Amino acid sequence: MIKQLVPANLKEALEMLSKHNCYIMSGGTDLMVQKHVSTGLLPSFDKDVIYVMNLKELDYVKKDDNGNIRIGAATRFTDIERSPLVPEIYKIVIKEIASNNIRNMATMAGNIANASPAGDSLVPLVLNDASVILSSVNGNREVLVRDFVLGVRKIDRKQNEMITEIVLKPQELNYFYRKVGARKAESITKVSLMGGYKIENGIIKDLRIAFGSVSIKVVRSLENENKYIGQKVKELNIDSVIEDYSPLVTPITDQRSNKEYRHKVAMNLLRKFLEEVKGGRNE
Amino acid sequence: MLPNYKTSVKKVDNEEKMSGMAIFTGDIRMDNAHFAIPVRSTVSYGKLLKINVPSLPKGYYFISAKDIVKENVCNIIASDWPVFPDKEVHYKGETIGLIVGPDKKICIDLASMTHADYKELEPVFEMKNSYVHKEFKKGNPEVFKKASKVYSESFETGYQEQVYLEPQGMLIWMDGNKITIKASMQCPFYIKKAVTRTLGCSEDKVRVIQPAVGGAFGGKEHYPSLMAAQLATAIVKIKKPIKMIFDRKEDITFTTKRHPSKTDISAYLDDKNNILGVKIHVGIDGGAYIGCSMVVLARALIAATNAYTFENVDISGDAYCTNKVPSAAFRGFGSPQSIFAIEMFINHLADFLHVNHYELRNKYLVKTGDITSTNGVFRDPIILDKLINRAMEMSDYQRKKKEYSKPNSYRGIGMSYFLHGCGFTGSGESTIINAQLRIKKDKNDIVTFYTSQVDFGQGNRTTLKRIVVDTLGIPEDHVIYGAPDTDETLSTGPTAASRTIIIVGGLAAKAARHLKEIWKDGEEQEIIEPYVGPSYIKWDDDTMQGDAYPGYAWGVNVIEISVDPITYEVTIEGCWSTYDVGHAIDERILIGQADGGLAQAIGWAYLEKEEMENGVFKQRTLSDYVIPTMMDLSKMETEFIDNPFPYGAFGAKGAGELTFAGGAPAFCAALEQAINRKVNKIPATPEFIMELIEHGN
Numbered sequence: 001m002i003k004q005l006v007p008a009n010l011k012e013a014l015e016m017l018s019k020h021n022c023y024i025m026s027g028g029t030d031l032m033v034q035k036h037v038s039t040g041l042l043p044s045f046d047k048d049v050i051y052v053m054n055l056k057e058l059d060y061v062k063k064d065d066n067g068n069i070r071i072g073a074a075t076r077f078t079d080i081e082r083s084p085l086v087p088e089i090y091k092i093v094i095k096e097i098a099s100n101n102i103r104n105m106a107t108m109a110g111n112i113a114n115a116s117p118a119g120d121s122l123v124p125l126v127l128n129d130a131s132v133i134l135s136s137v138n139g140n141r142e143v144l145v146r147d148f149v150l151g152v153r154k155i156d157r158k159q160n161e162m163i164t165e166i167v168l169k170p171q172e173l174n175y176f177y178r179k180v181g182a183r184k185a186e187s188i189t190k191v192s193l194m195g196g197y198k199i200e201n202g203i204i205k206d207l208r209i210a211f212g213s214v215s216i217k218v219v220r221s222l223e224n225e226n227k228y229i230g231q232k233v234k235e236l237n238i239d240s241v242i243e244d245y246s247p248l249v250t251p252i253t254d255q256r257s258n259k260e261y262r263h264k265v266a267m268n269l270l271r272k273f274l275e276e277v278k279g280g281r282n283e
Numbered sequence: 284m285l286p287n288y289k290t291s292v293k294k295v296d297n298e299e300k301m302s303g304m305a306i307f308t309g310d311i312r313m314d315n316a317h318f319a320i321p322v323r324s325t326v327s328y329g330k331l332l333k334i335n336v337p338s339l340p341k342g343y344y345f346i347s348a349k350d351i352v353k354e355n356v357c358n359i360i361a362s363d364w365p366v367f368p369d370k371e372v373h374y375k376g377e378t379i380g381l382i383v384g385p386d387k388k389i390c391i392d393l394a395s396m397t398h399a400d401y402k403e404l405e406p407v408f409e410m411k412n413s414y415v416h417k418e419f420k421k422g423n424p425e426v427f428k429k430a431s432k433v434y435s436e437s438f439e440t441g442y443q444e445q446v447y448l449e450p451q452g453m454l455i456w457m458d459g460n461k462i463t464i465k466a467s468m469q470c471p472f473y474i475k476k477a478v479t480r481t482l483g484c485s486e487d488k489v490r491v492i493q494p495a496v497g498g499a500f501g502g503k504e505h506y507p508s509l510m511a512a513q514l515a516t517a518i519v520k521i522k523k524p525i526k527m528i529f530d531r532k533e534d535i536t537f538t539t540k541r542h543p544s545k546t547d548i549s550a551y552l553d554d555k556n557n558i559l560g561v562k563i564h565v566g567i568d569g570g571a572y573i574g575c576s577m578v579v580l581a582r583a584l585i586a587a588t589n590a591y592t593f594e595n596v597d598i599s600g601d602a603y604c605t606n607k608v609p610s611a612a613f614r615g616f617g618s619p620q621s622i623f624a625i626e627m628f629i630n631h632l633a634d635f636l637h638v639n640h641y642e643l644r645n646k647y648l649v650k651t652g653d654i655t656s657t658n659g660v661f662r663d664p665i666i667l668d669k670l671i672n673r674a675m676e677m678s679d680y681q682r683k684k685k686e687y688s689k690p691n692s693y694r695g696i697g698m699s700y701f702l703h704g705c706g707f708t709g710s711g712e713s714t715i716i717n718a719q720l721r722i723k724k725d726k727n728d729i730v731t732f733y734t735s736q737v738d739f740g741q742g743n744r745t746t747l748k749r750i751v752v753d754t755l756g757i758p759e760d761h762v763i764y765g766a767p768d769t770d771e772t773l774s775t776g777p778t779a780a781s782r783t784i785i786i787v788g789g790l791a792a793k794a795a796r797h798l799k800e801i802w803k804d805g806e807e808q809e810i811i812e813p814y815v816g817p818s819y820i821k822w823d824d825d826t827m828q829g830d831a832y833p834g835y836a837w838g839v840n841v842i843e844i845s846v847d848p849i850t851y852e853v854t855i856e857g858c859w860s861t862y863d864v865g866h867a868i869d870e871r872i873l874i875g876q877a878d879g880g881l882a883q884a885i886g887w888a889y890l891e892k893e894e895m896e897n898g899v900f901k902q903r904t905l906s907d908y909v910i911p912t913m914m915d916l917s918k919m920e921t922e923f924i925d926n927p928f929p930y931g932a933f934g935a936k937g938a939g940e941l942t943f944a945g946g947a948p949a950f951c952a953a954l955e956q957a958i959n960r961k962v963n964k965i966p967a968t969p970e971f972i973m974e975l976i977e978h979g980n
Contacts, residue, residue, distance in 0.1 A: 039309070039530055041388050180850045180969075183890060185914040188906055255894070255901040261851075261970040264977075268849040 003048040010057050010135070010164065013050060018137045018160045022050040026074055027105035029098070030114045053107075058164060061085050069168040073109035077121075080108055087168060089175045089194075093124050096179050099186045109163040115149045118189045118213045120179065122149060125166070126218040127194050127210040128173075133165035134158075142167065151216045173198050173206060176273040180265055182256060189213045190257040191265050195273035204231050207277065214251040214266050221248055238274045242267050291871030294745045296495075296738060305495035308452040308467050309528045316454070318387040319346075319514060319527040320394040322380045323537065324372035327408075327606040327898035329401035331372055334380060337396040343389065345397065346517040347380030353483030357512045358476050359505045361573035364609065366481050366512040372401065373571035374606050375898040376537040378509075383517050383525055406606035406898060410545060410566050413601035415577040417584055419827035421656050422595035426559050430551035434635050438548070438624035439964040440947070442893035442900075443541035443886075445613060446910050447739070449497025450534040451506060455514040456524035462515055463490045468507040469499045470777035471735050471767045477508035478515040489515075493766040496739040500883070501612030503739070504779050505575055506538050536903045539611035540893065542567040542579055542602075546587075546624035551595075556636050558647065560595030563587045565621050569602040570609035576602040579610070581708055581824075583617030585831045586944075588656045589625045590667060590700040591647040596656045607898055612779060614883065615943045618703065623965065626699045626948030631961060640952075644700065645671075659830035662819070666926050667700060670839045670861040674698065677920055678841040678859040687956055694856070696843045697952025699945035704832030705937030706782040709822025712814060712833060716776040718787060722751070722794045723809040730755060730798070731763040732791060733772035736783050741939060742872035743783045749869065750788050750932045754795035773811065781937025784868065785834060788932030790814050817930055834928050836936040837863040840881060840945035843917075844953045851969035851976065853889055853954065858919040862941065866927040866934030877942045878919045884946025886911045889954075889967045 003020060007013035016022070023045060025031050035043035052058065058074035061083040069085050080086055081094040081103070097103060097111075097120045111121045112132060124130075125145040132148055134141050134157060145166075148156050157163070173196035181187025192212035198205040207228045211219040224244045228236060251262035299305040322334075322345075336345045348355055348369035357364045368379055382394040427433075453466035462482075468474060471491040478489045491511075496503070514525050529538070545566045551559040565583045569576035580602045587598050633643040651665045675681060675698070683696045706712050722732040732751055738744035748764040755762070775787045794812035801808060822829040843857040858881060867873050890909055894901045902908035927934025951962040960975040 038387060038391060039528060041391075178850070180852065182909040183912060183915045184854075185912045187909060255903075255907045258970055261973050264973060265850050265969075272849050 002045050005048060005050040007050065007052070007055065010055055013052055013055060013162065014135060014137045016050055017162055020048045020050070021159050022048045024113070024162050025049055025051050026053045026107045026110045027076065028053070029102050029106040030110060052162065067170060069170065071108060071166040071168065073163045073165060074107060077103035077106050077108060087170050089128070089177065090124050090168065092177055093120055096120065108166055112145060112148065112166070113155055113157070113163055115151070115153050115155050117152055117216055120189055120192065120212065122218050123192055123194045123210050123212040126220050127196055127208050128171050129169055131167045132163045133167065134161040135164040136160040140164070146218065146220060149217050171196060173208070176276055178269050188256060191251065191262045191269070193266060193269040193273060195277070197277045199233050199277070202232050202234065204229055204233050204236065209245065209270065209273070211249055211266050214249045214262050219248050221245070233278060236274065236278060238271060238278070241274055242270055245270060291869050292745060292749060294742055294872070295748065296744060299495070307449055307495045307497055308454055308465055309449070311454055311465060311494065313454065313456060313524045315385070316524045316526050317383050317385050317521065318390050319381045319383045319517060319525050320387070320390040321378040322382060322394050322397045324368070324375055324377040324379055324399070326372060326401045326403050327375045327406035329372055329403040331368055331370060331379065332400040332402055334397065334399045337393060339393065340389070343382065343384035343393060344517070344521055345380055345382055346513070346520065350516050350520055352481065352516060352519055354481050356480060357509045358473070358480045359508055359574045360578060361575070364509065364572035364574055366509070366516060374608050376608060377571065378513065381513060381517055383521055408605055408607060408895060408898060410568050410603035410605065412604045414569065414573055414604040415580055415602040416599070417577070417580055417827060418599035419584070419657055420597050421654065421658055422560060424560060424562065424595050424597040426595055427551040427562065427597070429553070430559055431554040432552040433549055434552065434632050435547065435549040436628055436631055436963060438546045438627055440544045440620045440623055441966055442543050443613060443891055444535055444893055444908055445498070445500040445502035446905070447498030447500055447502055450529045450531055451503065451510065451538055452528035453507060453510045453514060454524065454526045455511070455518050457518060457522055458490070461488055461490055462518060463492065464511055465492050465494045466507050466511065467496050467503055468493065469503045469737050469739065469779060471737070471769050472774040473505070473508050473777060474511045475769050477512045481512040482515055482519065489769070491769045493737050493768070496737055499737070499739040499778070500614045501616065501779065502539060504612040504777060506611065531905060532903050535908060536900055537608060539574070539609050541613035542569065542576065542610040542617060542620065544568070544583070544620035546621055548624060548628045550628070550632050558593060560597070561588065561593050562597040563621070563625070565600035565624070567600070567602050567617060567620065568605055568607070568610060570605055570607045572609045573602065574609050574611050576610065578708065579612070579617035581827065582704070583621040584827070585657060585704065585708070586618035586702070587621040587625060589622045590649050590702050590837070591625070591629065591644070592649045592653040593647060598656060607895060614880065615940045616780065619884065619944050619947065622701050622944050623947045626701070627951060627963065630952055630955070648700070655831060657831050658828050661835065663834060663928060664926060665837065666863055666924060667837050669924055670837060670863055671700065673922060673924065674839040674841050674859050674861045677861070677922070678843065678857065680841055683843065684956070690959070693848050693957050694843070694845045695953040695956030696841065697949045697954070697956065698839065698841045699949035699952065700839055701941070701944035702835050702837050703781060703937060703941035703944055704835055705780070705785040706833045707780050709824060709829060709831055710816060710820050712782070712786055713816040716774070716814070718775040718790055718814040719773040720775050720787070720790045720794050720812045721773050721809065722798055722812065723807070724798065725807055726805055728804060729761055729763060730757070732794065733767070734775040734787055734791070735767045735769070735772050736775060736787055737767060737778040739778070741876060742869070743778070746784060746868050746872055747788060747791055750791050751795045754792050755799055781836070781940045783939070784935045785928070785931045785937045786814065788935055789930055792932040833930060834936050836865070836938060836941040838941050838945055840949040842885070842946070842949040842953050844950065844957060846954070846957045846972065851972040853969070853972070855885065855915065855917045857917050860919065860921045862921070862923050862938070863926045864923060864938040864941065865931050865936035866925055867923045868933055868935050870923065873923060873938055874921055876938045877921045880939070880942025881919060881946045882911055882916055884943045885916065885950055888947035888950040888965050890915070892966050892968055
């Protein structure tokens, strides 16, 4: 018999998780669709479900002593987007996720845990070295989002753990972001690119590139980035950067687009971003 | 003097729909209602050897071909679609039976445990086996042999899903010994006929009542007949109320779509580059059963020369049988496919001849009194030149066309001309439908009139009532006009073919006039008004010769777009339209039709992609099959130019389908300018635009 678990507080939730193998439901905007059976019928879950959307203690956005922004796992996208503490780049991304009514329910923690290759919030989280806090009755651990997502719907979560917090580390970067979906609103991403850079005295101090929807997880290469950092920006060779990334961008053909388009547009966006870097905005 | 209808009235269904009070089929609760869950074929083509049904709990049933009462035929024009297949299945997803029972979840589980054994046969997915062929000629196509040049091209259009707000659904129950049906539908009498035919029962044993209906676009013209025949077969055995409501995914995957098409056009030119004539072949993909495909094909062929007169014409077409979900009615009924082809072709021909698009098009533009491609006559005044000039003025077409022709502008503007024949093809209104409209008055001088027209959002409950109110000159609350109930109304025909206002509206006005003539205060009076078509309309369906429609509505669309050279995404920058729908009865309702039709056509042109893979659609949800949102469209400027039609109510013609016809060619003409490539295929998705830019034509 499937159990529906409704904890009164976080402590109770973690105790329940230590005893049951659960789906963790917050906004439900992914799970309810994935487990849908038919109109008028309950969704079909094959294991217990724990409902964490009402855990008030996980509904917050705050700044810690290190200047990091900490977002509780039950905080809705709409509230994150409206918080004055959240860096602008995240807001730009959130505004293009799904629709208003979905953003009123969905959480960023859920978007991370769903680990879809098309998960939009993963792109800024990976680019900006954000991490998640996983909690269990045994304590907390912090994992970088880029390490937490292992593959399509695969995450580094133990059965007794849940995401309780997201830690954003504000960066001093100039950003470029472009999401390409099938239409201008309420669309699932076919390909996206986020770039971040910092240039001082003509020298690249930081250069980061992350692609969404073109591989099983967000594509970011620290190895490539480290090659460019320290270079004179006017010596940065756009074609060779594109050559570096071309083999890492490995999209598929599915019902939403095809691999040729996704690859080509990813490279076009990269070129556009690099041209902007070389144009030296905010040098 | 025609009334001035610039001021619009409040739609009668506004309040119930905006407040959420309207009761749709799925909202109706009924004690002891059972659920019907389809068991579907898992092969595209095969012999049906045996259906293995799990042991059913008490009160659960499996209904299939063996339960057919009289005739295993679903009455959809060609009548080749069985209620349940008994020997062969012809497409993946065909309903081979229904599990019926009181608990929906148990029904779903039982349906998933029901498997058939098939002997699989080689399915056909390409358009190669014709099941309907039609052809006709005008003038002397022999002159083609004297042509000094021939210019030929092919054009393709894809599937389109209707995406009505409310998916298909039906509720059936026994009221005494009478089968009663409420359903999301367009044509109550089609459903009634489908039931009486499969059961072999008399007409008084079946009643069809319309609840609130949330959109249709042609998708609820024929498919509900199949659902009704299946549920009627079940209820005869079970005698309990049965509900069958499709989920969105099921609806997208297994109900009828717009016919994909491939059109080949050749223009034969003399040594001075005059067009001697054109040869056109239109192929449409009908899917597994013919259903209404021969009528769709006929409309596609009649519209193939669109708004142009060519002296010599050779037109032919085929509907092809494929092992895919059947194609059926969808706004435009075949004509948008062939209009897309000729509109693109004539521009390409102009490029080939190094002449201006606009000049070449206008040289062959149809004029009042011209002979149609089927050797009928365009009798009523044609004001296409006014529509074109006004649309060009509104959009600043000439200046923009020139400006955007600079290289790498990634911006373009395109224009289309189009027509729509209103009502059933040829003399069908008098020979097939024979609409009769009942209007009565009680002792308190309250007038009630009845039609079988369904208001699925387009506004005909408001407009038809207004026609009667204004004709009688009595207060609005003295006229009662409700949703159709086949026990109350005579058949005024289906809600289809842009016939509601031009035909039924005309009939309602006539009935009201006759009532007014014999009006006696305080007396009960009743009139049954039969439809009488224009006597000059003569049509031969076998030879496709004569006057194809009682009247024609006309339009011009101008669309401006830009293309992002980095992502190949399109932005609609502007839409301008002019229409001749006769005399506009209610401008606001017409704007709804005009701008909605154009939005749907633009979606078909570049967004809505429905791909087949091994006989099933790849896009099965509304996140994968995307239709335009408000954000994807621009402001639309739309004008109606008055040109009253003598046979319509207050001079009105049809408007519902017309507004779909020009969106795709205007969009693609703009796209061609923006990317400097020819576009011969829709949907022109960003993936396809990339291919065109990268690899050329």
